[in-house]
Amino acid sequence: MGVSNNITAFLNFMAFLSSIPIIAAGIWLASKADNQCTHYFRWPIVILGTLVLLVSLAGFVGAYWNKQGLLAVYLFCMALLIGLLLIILIFAFVVTRPDGSYPVPGRAYREYRLEGFSSWLRNHLIDSEHWVKIRTCLAESDTCTKLNQGYITADQFFAARISPLQSGCCKPPTACGYSYVNPTVWTNPVNPNADTDCYVWNNDQSQLCYNCNSCKAGLLGNLRKEWRKANVILIVAVVVLIWVYLIACSAFRNAQTEELFHRYKQGWAR
Template sequence: MAVSNNITSILNFIAILCSIPIIGSGIWLASKPDNECIHLFRWPVLILGILILLVALAGFVGAFWNKQGLLAFHLFCMAILIVLLLILLILSFVVTRKDGSYIVPGKGYKEYRLDGFSDWLRSHVTSSGNWGKIRTCLAQSDVCSKLGQEYSSFDQFSAGHISPLQSGCCKPPTVCGFGYVNPTLWINPTNPVADTDCYLWSNDQTQLCYGCNACKAGLLGNLRHEWRKANVILIVAMVVLIWVYLIGCSAFKNAQTEDLFRQYKQGWV
């Protein structure tokens, strides 16, 4: 096997290793309750990671058995996948740039405003056509039921760092002034604040605040937090893949030159 093909094999092995954290990030995102309820955000990273793995394997096979056609196909496909990964990263950064959270005095958790998030993210997730299905999905999950197991007193709950989704969907907004019984059971105040969410809250465990704007905002806050964490891994993987791809292109050209020189030498002899 030519020296250039040896280098290409090593590079594709590195690309295979890079696909593993991408696939892992995709699995992690897909397993989150909010992403389970929003199919558009659930699969892109996982699908890209699997495709990168398959293309890198094809490149490894092509280099090991000196299949120049397979190597050329591998480089073409890898270029497309790197561009798609870059587009996904740019899109995720743009739509998660705005943070709709605000600090609640005396609380360990934050609450969220719907108008604090990007227009695209807000319109896709909270539109009337999508929210009904998302709401039903969230109500069937164990997002809120976990709170009762984790916090047994008001002080513990107030100091707790609950997720944005739990903050928005599992309790009434703090401004409403509800009395605490447990994390998902609250006593209506005598003079409720004139906020729509205060009237939408229900102690029915299948209703809670799933119809509230606070729940929609909490869902967006969860998405933002998770995708920001995943982006760190994706950026590192993308930088390594670009480096591997550029060296791979150079090695591919050198391998072609070596083959031409070998054929010329054999013909001359």
């Protein structure tokens, strides 16, 4: 095996290692309650990470055993995968750029307005057709019930940094003026006309604010927060993959040159 193929094999091992955080980020995203209840963002990253892993293995085999055809396929497929990852990164950044959150006086957590998020997220994730299934899925999760295990007094709850999903779905909007009983039970609204969600709130644990616009906004806030975290990992992985790919292309050309030179020497010696 020539020097160039040795370099290519090592680089493909680096690409193999880079696929692991991509898969891990995808699994982390898929495990979240909001992603379990939606389908757009649940598995694409896991699938792409797995494809990067398989293509990297193919490239390693091609370099180690000097299979030039397999190396050419590797370079073509890796270029496609890097392109897809870049498209997903740019798309995720654009659609999650708007932040619909706003601070609430006297509260550590933030609340969320549906109008503050991108139109793509609103149109594709929380329209009436999709929301029925999402609402049922959220109600069956432990997103809200686990709040009752962590907070007892109102002061504890108001000082908590709960997730956007919990802020939007598990309690009524602060503007409604409901009195705290526990994180998912509130009574005696002082100002029920402040927000249309004030009429939707229900202490029934299967309903709560799952039909509220604040819950839909909280879901988008959760997705935004999680994808922003995952994007950091994906950006690092894509930078490494691009660096590996460019060097691998150079090594592949050098390997072809070495092979042609070797054949020329053999022909000249005869």
